[in-house]
Amino acid sequence: MSPQQGEDESCTGFMYFIRRQLRTLREAVFEWRNTRKVLDYSTTNCDPHPFPHPDSDRLEHCYKYGYGKGKFCPVLLDEKLGNYKVTAKLGHGNFATVWQAEPIKELSDLQYESVAIKVCSNNKKDTKDDIIEAKVLQKLGKRTDGKGDFGKNHMVKVEECFYTAGHFGNHFCIVQEAIGPTLDHYLKIAEKQARGAFEYDVAKKVAFQLYSAVSWLHAAGYGHGDIHPYNVLMKEQGFKAAKNVKREVCYANCKPEDRAFMPPYLVACIDGDLTDSTPLKFETCDARLADFGQTFKKNHPRRLYRMTTPKGNRSPEWVFKHVPITISIDVWSIACITYRMVTGKHLMLVEERYQDENGKYLHKRTKSDINNDHMPMMVDLLGTPPAWLINKWDISGLQPIDWKSTTPEGSLHARIQQDRPADMSDAEAALFEDFLRQTLAWDYRHRATAKDIVQHEWFQSILTEKDEKALNAMLAPSQCEFLSTLKRGCTKVPAKIGGLFAQKVELESEPGKGDYYESD
Numbered sequence: 001m002s003p004q005q006g007e008d009e010s011c012t013g014f015m016y017f018i019r020r021q022l023r024t025l026r027e028a029v030f031e032w033r034n035t036r037k038v039l040d041y042s043t044t045n046c047d048p049h050p051f052p053h054p055d056s057d058r059l060e061h062c063y064k065y066g067y068g069k070g071k072f073c074p075v076l077l078d079e080k081l082g083n084y085k086v087t088a089k090l091g092h093g094n095f096a097t098v099w100q101a102e103p104i105k106e107l108s109d110l111q112y113e114s115v116a117i118k119v120c121s122n123n124k125k126d127t128k129d130d131i132i133e134a135k136v137l138q139k140l141g142k143r144t145d146g147k148g149d150f151g152k153n154h155m156v157k158v159e160e161c162f163y164t165a166g167h168f169g170n171h172f173c174i175v176q177e178a179i180g181p182t183l184d185h186y187l188k189i190a191e192k193q194a195r196g197a198f199e200y201d202v203a204k205k206v207a208f209q210l211y212s213a214v215s216w217l218h219a220a221g222y223g224h225g226d227i228h229p230y231n232v233l234m235k236e237q238g239f240k241a242a243k244n245v246k247r248e249v250c251y252a253n254c255k256p257e258d259r260a261f262m263p264p265y266l267v268a269c270i271d272g273d274l275t276d277s278t279p280l281k282f283e284t285c286d287a288r289l290a291d292f293g294q295t296f297k298k299n300h301p302r303r304l305y306r307m308t309t310p311k312g313n314r315s316p317e318w319v320f321k322h323v324p325i326t327i328s329i330d331v332w333s334i335a336c337i338t339y340r341m342v343t344g345k346h347l348m349l350v351e352e353r354y355q356d357e358n359g360k361y362l363h364k365r366t367k368s369d370i371n372n373d374h375m376p377m378m379v380d381l382l383g384t385p386p387a388w389l390i391n392k393w394d395i396s397g398l399q400p401i402d403w404k405s406t407t408p409e410g411s412l413h414a415r416i417q418q419d420r421p422a423d424m425s426d427a428e429a430a431l432f433e434d435f436l437r438q439t440l441a442w443d444y445r446h447r448a449t450a451k452d453i454v455q456h457e458w459f460q461s462i463l464t465e466k467d468e469k470a471l472n473a474m475l476a477p478s479q480c481e482f483l484s485t486l487k488r489g490c491t492k493v494p495a496k497i498g499g500l501f502a503q504k505v506e507l508e509s510e511p512g513k514g515d516y517y518e519s520d
């Protein structure tokens with residue numbers, strides 16, 4: 001069956017909005033049930049968490065397979081999957097396993113040497129969402145801004161979709177180009193080989209590529225919603241998956257009724273010796289934004305209950321109830337990643353799960369525990385938040401913060417001085433701080449947009465002539481923008497001109513409904 005059938009209308013307008021709200025509710029229930037679940041990870045090296053423990057073999061837990069709905073599809077190496085032959089496993093997430101495969105020449109006319117096939121779980125509702133996400137990506141793939149599409153080539157593309165039969169219904173499969181290892185993989189290499197940081201210019205280039213991808217995506221009307229180093233893939237020529245090892249299914253960890261539906265083996269992805277691996281190089285580094293599972297329409301800010309984003313990369317909006325989650329969460333998350341790439345240190349590290357005395361991960365921490373850690377970290381780093389955010393925290397029922405002892409500017413300056421790489425000049429450090437202050441503004445209404453930030457002076461030193469041309473083309477008003485300004489008529493134009501001379505006023509008040517939507 002084609003994913004197009006019957007789903008066409010659900011991508012837009014009112015139905016899209018309703019679907020999103022229903023999904024948000026489902027995610028709330030999922031989150032609630034999951035935080036209560038205590039899983040036994042003790043007998044294998046499996047790790048169902050999307051941000052695996054450093055010692056994990058990136059092996060999904062066997063409870064993900066078995067009887068009923070919401071389960072993974074058993075996929076075996078060297079098997080035929082659609083028009084492809086499976087050659088390796090690339091990884092897994094909460095709702096899918098991802099496999100590297102070669103197109104079978106007689107069946108597929110795709111030009112790639114190898115593709116990545118994301119095999120989704122068989123839950124009907126999740127499948128519907130996966131279909132919509134694949135459709136959004138396909139739709140975005142066809143979209144052009146008519147100005148050279150600056151940034152678009154730093155997003156993954158969906159080539160095709162199909163269904164494959166599982167024990168309990170069909171599994172939706174999404175085919176993409178096999179890109180390369182995740183950004184996290186390269187951060188781990190940097191940890192082993194250097195002090196955890198990328199070469200300074202490499203870090204800048206990756207950050208620039210991510211912001212350019214996001215500026216294109218935002219202009220197209222969507223937010224990503226889940227940007228972190230596992231969802232950024234680095235293009236590698238002739239990419240081959242990490243070493244795959246077949247592992248026995250650990251039946252002690254399965255329910256008896258699941259046994260008959262387990263695959264004969266599970267495939268672990270084991271990274272080679274990172275001390276020998278090649279780090280990212282300035283000339284070749286090419287980042288691609290992947291996993292659009294949390295993507296949302298810019299005009300429908302939403303509460304994302306299924307929070308897979310590492311907690312330290314979340315913007316303040318996530319902490320507070322009734323504060324809209326807008327596309328500017330992407331700007332914040334990339335800033336956190338950038339700090340890590342430049343300095344080798346986490347800007348804010350919030351533990352995701354409880355650990356036992358041996359460092360083994362136990363179950364997830366509660367949302368309030370996480371917020372109790374995260375908020376003071378943000379306050380310490382960025383200084384006193386606006387009054388309306390202070391009010392929200394004070395009535396949230398979470399641990400009180402001594403606001404009198406906070407400073408207006410926070411410790412960001414001191415942190416940069418302490419963590420900055422040796423080759424960063426004072427002038428560069430000042431630019432870096434300015435870049436961070438703009439991207440980490442407390443109030444999302446003041447945060448720089450992705451389109452603003454790609455023009456920041458901090459990036460100037462790495463821009464090639466080609467980049468500058470592409471950037472200028474993106475900034476030039478398009479014909480339809482010009483026409484729509486004309487259409488808006490005389491009333492709005494004087495207000496806009498007046499706005500140019502107005503000073504930026506600190507918005508102390510809580511956002512109202514009208515503040516949710518960004519005008520473009």
Ligand SMILES: Nc1ncnc2c1ncn2[C@@H]1O[C@H](COP(=O)(O)OP(=O)(O)OP(=O)(O)O)[C@@H](O)[C@H]1O
Pocket residue numbers: 050090091092093094095096097098116118156176177178179180181182230231233290291293308
């Ligand atoms: N196109 C690709 N090329 C290479 N590797 C890929 C590709 N797509 C996915 N992967 C690998 O598969 C892993 C899981 O993919 P992905 O994050 O899309 O799954 P998911 O189920 O949507 O995850 P989540 O639980 O975060 O939503 C990635 O971390 C990456 O290692």
